[in-house]
Amino acid sequence: MRRIVPIGPYHPLQEEPEFFKLIVEGEKVVDLEINIGYNHRGHEFISPTLTWDQVTFLVERICGICSDSHPYAYVLAVEDCAHVEPPPRAQYIRTIIGELERIHSHYLWLGLAGHFIGYNTVWMWVWRYREPLLDIFELIMGNRNHYAINKIGGARRDILPEDYPKIEKYLDLLEKKNAMFTKAILDDPVIKARLEDVGVLTKEDAIAYGVLGPTARGSGYAIDVRKDDPYDAYDKVDWDMVFFEEGDVLAKAKVRLIECDESIKIVRQCLKTMPDGPFETRVDDIPPGEGIGRHEAPRGEVFHYVRSDGSNMPVRHKVRAPSFMNIVSNIVAVRGYSIADAALVLAAVDPCYCCTERTLVYEGGKKRYTGQDLLKLSWEKTEKIRRRYRR
Amino acid sequence: MKKGYSKKILEEISAKFPEVSVKIHSPRRTYIRISREKVYDFAKYLFEEKGFRLSIATGIDTRDGVEIIYHFSHDEAGTYYNIKTVIPKDDLKIRSLALLLPAANWIEREMHELLGIDFIGHPNLIPLLTAETWPADLHPLRRDYANEHKDIKTKKKP
Numbered sequence: 001m002r003r004i005v006p007i008g009p010y011h012p013l014q015e016e017p018e019f020f021k022l023i024v025e026g027e028k029v030v031d032l033e034i035n036i037g038y039n040h041r042g043h044e045f046i047s048p049t050l051t052w053d054q055v056t057f058l059v060e061r062i063c064g065i066c067s068d069s070h071p072y073a074y075v076l077a078v079e080d081c082a083h084v085e086p087p088p089r090a091q092y093i094r095t096i097i098g099e100l101e102r103i104h105s106h107y108l109w110l111g112l113a114g115h116f117i118g119y120n121t122v123w124m125w126v127w128r129y130r131e132p133l134l135d136i137f138e139l140i141m142g143n144r145n146h147y148a149i150n151k152i153g154g155a156r157r158d159i160l161p162e163d164y165p166k167i168e169k170y171l172d173l174l175e176k177k178n179a180m181f182t183k184a185i186l187d188d189p190v191i192k193a194r195l196e197d198v199g200v201l202t203k204e205d206a207i208a209y210g211v212l213g214p215t216a217r218g219s220g221y222a223i224d225v226r227k228d229d230p231y232d233a234y235d236k237v238d239w240d241m242v243f244f245e246e247g248d249v250l251a252k253a254k255v256r257l258i259e260c261d262e263s264i265k266i267v268r269q270c271l272k273t274m275p276d277g278p279f280e281t282r283v284d285d286i287p288p289g290e291g292i293g294r295h296e297a298p299r300g301e302v303f304h305y306v307r308s309d310g311s312n313m314p315v316r317h318k319v320r321a322p323s324f325m326n327i328v329s330n331i332v333a334v335r336g337y338s339i340a341d342a343a344l345v346l347a348a349v350d351p352c353y354c355c356t357e358r359t360l361v362y363e364g365g366k367k368r369y370t371g372q373d374l375l376k377l378s379w380e381k382t383e384k385i386r387r388r389y390r391r
Numbered sequence: 392m393k394k395g396y397s398k399k400i401l402e403e404i405s406a407k408f409p410e411v412s413v414k415i416h417s418p419r420r421t422y423i424r425i426s427r428e429k430v431y432d433f434a435k436y437l438f439e440e441k442g443f444r445l446s447i448a449t450g451i452d453t454r455d456g457v458e459i460i461y462h463f464s465h466d467e468a469g470t471y472y473n474i475k476t477v478i479p480k481d482d483l484k485i486r487s488l489a490l491l492l493p494a495a496n497w498i499e500r501e502m503h504e505l506l507g508i509d510f511i512g513h514p515n516l517i518p519l520l521t522a523e524t525w526p527a528d529l530h531p532l533r534r535d536y537a538n539e540h541k542d543i544k545t546k547k548k549p
Contacts, residue, residue, distance in 0.1 A: 210494035229469030
């Protein structure tokens with residue numbers, strides 16, 4: 001017998017409000033319907049009513065967690081349209097902020113993933129070492145989030161040389177702790193049993209659905225804008241692309257963990273080799289034409305397309321966030337797994353916990369599961385596995 | 392890994408589809424103009440034979456009609472091939488790519504509701520982003536909508 005388990009309209013584990021309709025047979029999920037649009041704010045409509053510089057601040061508000069990635073892709077698009085090359089120092093500054101943001105975003109995910117499978121220790125520890133990073137952001141840019149570092153033709157702020165040691169000190173700490181997390185998480189048999197072979201997205205599906213970022217790289221689909229289409233300082237530093245073949249939740253977690261190490265590597269090299277000089281150029285007008293900007297955000301490639309008619313406002317501005325492509329792939333990734341796994345699989349793409357309490361499951365008009373119950377289901381499964389290993 | 396646009400790929404494209412016009416904006420950004428009837432075959436060729444990834448499609452309401460740009464990414468070379476086609480405003484129809492490329496499913500649903508383009512052969516062409524109560528004949532990214540709702544900002548003020 002088929003039943004419907006609705007999750008949403010505020011998804012428990014994901015940032016955006018979205019509605020997942022799990023179609024289940026007993027415990028097994030057989031199909032998934034996705035409904036989004038609860039948070040449609042019409043950025044593409046507002047953007048042509050603002051000037052080129054104002055749009056940078058508008059797109060910064062698209063995402064709260066990776067608030068650097070959209071303005072980054074946007075300024076790259078406008079620079080592509082106007083054929084402007086930012087000064088070298090600005091390129092390094094942008095790269096450093098982009099990478100620091102990746103670390104903070106991956107740590108946010110890691111902490112939440114730990115919470116969902118009942119490892120609250122992971123959650124607490126990971127977030128403890130994420131906190132000093134937000135202080136670094138505040139130190140450099142005055143804000144813990146919404147950094148406003150990007151500007152058409154450069155960066156809005158400089159990273160002062162006296163702040164370098166503070167960043168490096170944090171990176172030293174983080175490198176040690178990241179190695180500890182990687183070891184703790186990958187060596188734990190219970191976590192392995194809980195995450196391995198869950199929510200497998202095959203490489204064929206990954207290509208067909210056009211998924212991006214860690215979701216793609218966890219499925220052996222090795223795409224990374226920083227390597228494929230290097231921009232700013234990414235081709236001037238030495239780093240490796242991380243990818244795994246398995247396609248399950250564990251592979252996605254591994255990609256994110258090891259990617260943090262690569263990010264540390266990139267930031268260190270950038271700090272060491274950052275040239276002196278101006279960090280912005282003056283861009284007076286944007287000639288008619290079109291431009292494309294792509295930036296590898298923590299969740300995948302952010303794509304911005306702008307068209308100019310030579311005036312002070314864009315004619316058309318297209319924004320494509322990575323989740324737009326990644327969420328659709330849940331339809332194939334979640335099929336055949338239990339409800340306890342589904343919460344985790346849906347979160348493997350990208351999570352946020354702000355709205356869990358709004359998750360209700362109705363059967364015949366009667367409330368059955370709340371968000372807490374979903375978590376409990378997941379925790380119980382982990383506990384079962386844990387007990388099995390104890391024996 | 393070879394970087395930048397490849398002359399070979401462009402030669403192959405123009406040998407197979409002689410009617411296309413190619414404009415190279417920068418080494419990694421190429422714009423290709425093609426007629427509406429050929430888009431499906433061209434997309435099929437790029438996806439199945441060349442292994443390009445459909446990144447996104449942009450719809451733009453212009454003076455000559457509604458323009459659709461399919462942004463295809465060639466990840467090995469880091470190049471974007473942007474397939475442009477213009478469809479007249481009195482006949483907003485084009486063949487859907489959704490069955491060929493699952494990635495096009497949501498992309499086309501979004502364009503359908505925001506620009507009113509009819510994708511023939513799409514399995515489930517229902518609104519994606521707009522509210523359930525939003526009128527089906529109102530397309531927010533069309534010029535006429537923008538002109539009618541110019542004062543949308545001032546209206547909000549109490």
